[in-house]
Amino acid sequence: MSSGIYIATAGAVAQSNALDATANNIANAATTGFHGDRVTFREALSAARSPDVATVGAGTTRIDGQAGALQGTENPLDLALEGDGYFGVATPGGPRYTRAGNFQLDDTRALVTTDGFHVRGEGGAAITIPPEAKVVAVAADGTVSADGEPVGKLELVRFAPGAVQRQGGTLFAATGRPQPGDPPKVRSGMLEASNVNVVRGVVDLVKVSRTYESLMRVIQGYHDIESRAARELGTPK
Amino acid sequence: MFRSLATAASGMEAQQTKLDVTANNIANVSTNGFKKARAEFADLMYQNMRPAGAPTGNGANAPSGTEIGLGTRLVTTARELGQGELHQTGNPLDIAIEGHGFLPITLPSGETAYTRNGALQVNAEGRLVTADGYSIAGDITIPPEAQAVSIAADGTISATVPGDTQPVQLGKLQIATFANPAGLAAQGSTLFRETSASGAAVLGTPGDGGAGAIRQGMLEVSNVNVVEEMIDLISGQRAYEINSRVIKAADEMLGQTAQLR
DSSP states (O other): OOTHHHHHHHHHHHHHHHHHHHHHHHHTTTOTTOOOEEEEOOEESTTSSSTTOOEEOSOEEEEOOOOOOEEEOOOTTEEEEESSOEEEEEETTEEEEESOEEOEEOTTOBEEOTTSOEEBBGGGOBOBOOTTOOOEEEOTTSEEEETTEEEEEBOEEOOOGGGEEEEETTEEEESSOOOOSOOOEEEETEEEOOOOOHHHHHHHHHHHHHHHHHHHHHHHHHHHHHHHHHHHHHSOO | OOTHHHHHHHHHHHHHHHHHHHHHHHHTTTOTTOOOEEEEEEEOOEEEEEOTTOEEETTEEOSSOEEEEOOEEEEEEEEOOOOOOEEEOOOTTBEEEESSOBEEEEOTTSOEEEEOOOBOEEOTTSBEEOTTSOEETTOOBOOTTOEEEEEOTTOEEEEEOTTOSSOEEEEEOOEEEOSOGGGOEEEETTEEEOOTTTOOOEEEOTTSTTSOEEEETEEEOOOOOHHHHHHHHHHHHHHHHHHHHHHHHHHHHHHHHHTOO
16 A cells, blocks of 8 residues: 555645634634634654655644734723733633633622633732722723722733643633733723634635645545556456 | 534524624614623633643654634623613603613512613503503602602602692602622513622612712613624624535535545
């Protein structure tokens, strides 16, 4: 058997992963604070026994760090981050990080995410708005004030691109330490839309399905060669 | 089979919900006291095929992992409680709340509901009721002979009656505020009900503390912005279409695979 058929199969598996990643990007085109995945492939086995046998790995996903468009909502508790970084969120599983700033208040008037997790203030404490407050404002540095009086400061952290792991619910878990440097700026009354570009998504879709189709032809080609070999060489004259 | 089929299906379902929410917002563009809703989504879990930082051999570590997401889900239809515009009507029984809070209403079942629709009327018994006929909490009665009903910013209702030069106080409106008004459950007819998420209603004097002031002769119109809704409609429809193209692409790829033999 020639090894080409396995190389083409590895390519088809890689392309099907790329399709899955593209599908997830497109499905989340309306998810606030969502950052899409980019799939990159790399050669695998290039250092294998034979130099002409190389194949492709299953594909690596990388979070597209480009910020999504900011949309005005006029709600002071809708927050967007300008610049690299995340809001801290307290979950039962420990601190998590998000860029989705569509925060609300719960029945204790603490700032929570749409899933009901407390938003972390500096030091990990929840931020609570007093009931008599009329005007809630969030400054660019993350200071939350009620009627002009500061009531807390949002935890804003930066991580190296590979030091966060996706958890679903637009949350990330940190796998490394926060990075020093300027924290992102908070924009109140705005939300960061999903950074998925649907045009790019459709182009990726076309590319993936055409590549997959070509790989299927390659597999079919090997299959034809081998069945012909079996027929012509294997038949006694 | 490809995960993409289910992933794209979750995307289509999400866009369908967004369309439903937008449709309800647009349908209520001229409902007084209506508060628009906004569908919010979050991504589903990820299949972590290779974690970031995993050794790749040769002493190096992968700078990024392989995480394939499985789609999207609806997290909430958050109600945006921003103030709607106040329209002058000149009708003395039309009131608007300027600021936070809701008017408490007593339902026929005895339960209390809350509304911001202040198009009030007087029923056959002279009681102050909403347009649906539910009485305003506190059972305020306006005598048939009353003239020049006035409702002050602090909710005091007074009227002059023939034979009396001084206006008589008929009752006082109260405003209910909530720790988390977005947590109220919508009941239809612009009525809301208290939930564990909203916290208990705090009754207060209009214009005092966190409670909004009463404006007589005005109505608060729906806070739906038609232009924004149209944009949501267009973007939702297109996103739906593109998700369906993902399903088509996955289907074609599966078809090509099935033809191999």
